[in-house]
Amino acid sequence: MGFANSTPFEVIAAPFKLYLAPVGTAFPLIDAAPAVDWLLIGSSGDLNYHSDGVTVEQMQTISKWRSLGDSGSRKVFRQEEDLMIRLTLVDITLEQYKYAINSNSVATTAAGVGTAGFKTLGLSRGLAVATNALLLRGPSPYGDDWTLQYEVPRAAQSGNPTVVYQRQEPAGLALEWSALVDPSQSASQYFGRIVAQHAAPLP
Numbered sequence: 001m002g003f004a005n006s007t008p009f010e011v012i013a014a015p016f017k018l019y020l021a022p023v024g025t026a027f028p029l030i031d032a033a034p035a036v037d038w039l040l041i042g043s044s045g046d047l048n049y050h051s052d053g054v055t056v057e058q059m060q061t062i063s064k065w066r067s068l069g070d071s072g073s074r075k076v077f078r079q080e081e082d083l084m085i086r087l088t089l090v091d092i093t094l095e096q097y098k099y100a101i102n103s104n105s106v107a108t109t110a111a112g113v114g115t116a117g118f119k120t121l122g123l124s125r126g127l128a129v130a131t132n133a134l135l136l137r138g139p140s141p142y143g144d145d146w147t148l149q150y151e152v153p154r155a156a157q158s159g160n161p162t163v164v165y166q167r168q169e170p171a172g173l174a175l176e177w178s179a180l181v182d183p184s185q186s187a188s189q190y191f192g193r194i195v196a197q198h199a200a201p202l203p
Contacts, residue, residue, distance in 0.1 A: 003139035003147060015046040016054045016138035018087060020099070025133050027151045030197045038135055041099065041175075043091050050088035050172055054136065056150065057084045083152070083179035083191040085136060086159070088172040094121040100161045100173045103130040129156050134177055134192075142198040152192035154180040 003014060019038040028034045042048030061080040064073035089096060094106045102125040111117035134155040140146035159176030179191040 003137075003145060005139035005141075005144050005146070007144075009139075009143055010141040012139055012141060014139050015049065016136050017041075017045050018054060018085070019135040019137070020132040021135070023131055023133050023154055027133070027135060027149070027195075030147050030149065030195050031201065034135060034137075041087075041096070042089060043093055043096060048089055048091040048096070050090055052088060055084075055086040056136070057086070058082070059084065084158075084176055085134065085150070085152070085155070085179075086174070086176045088174050090170045090172045092163070092171050092173075094119050097121060097173065099157055099175060100159070101125060102128075102157070103132070131156050131180060132177075134179075140197045142196060143200075146197035146200075148194065148196040150192065150194055152177070152179045153182040153185065156180060 005012065005014065018041040019034050020041060021037045021039065025037045026035075028038065034040075059080075059082045060078055063077045063079055065075045065077070066072065067074055089099070091097075098104050098106055098121055101121065101123060104122045104125075107120045109118050109120070131154050134150070134152040136150040136152075138148055140148045155177040157175060158178040159174055161173040161175060163171050163173060165171050181190045182192070183190070185192075
């Protein structure tokens with residue numbers, strides 16, 4: 001549930017793990033393991049993430065207004081903002097590959113007499129974009145073996161992964177999730193929130 005994190009706690013160099021669940025799934029308490037509805041990305045979790053790590057990027061487009069009588073900006077307007085979470089998944093099982101292809105379902109055909117069993121995954125995304133709730137977990141900046149988590153109520157996989165099969169490097173899927181506005185939340189939490197444990201439960 002927690003994460004080993006030596007002092008100074010606020011200096012973090014550690015892997016984070018990414019989970020997906022259906023939109024509307026309750027986020028786990030900060031000191032509890034994710035429930036069964038939360039599916040860990042990667043067959044072995046962060047052991048299937050490229051060492052480049054998990055990236056959280058908050059982008060914005062700002063317009064500056066300058067008056068005729070002054071050279072400096074007098075006001076700024078935020079036109080756009082985005083929250084993006086990225087990782088390269090080094091896991092080509094179809095159960096993981098599907099996240100690059102709109103979460104298409106994986107069909108399994110059992111082996112028969114003289115015929116091999118196999119799994120199939122459709123490669124077309126179609127017009128409708130799959131959305132999920134997203135949970136990203138790692139160590140807290142406030143103490144040892146405590147948890148920090150990003151809670152994103154709605155997100156869509158918006159990356160365009162290129163799979164390269166070669167001899168010297170493992171094939172990976174460059175995945176990117178874009179947070180979508182959740183209008184049921186307050187304006188500061190449209191894209192979700194960060195929760196960081198700062199104290200142990202009382203006895």
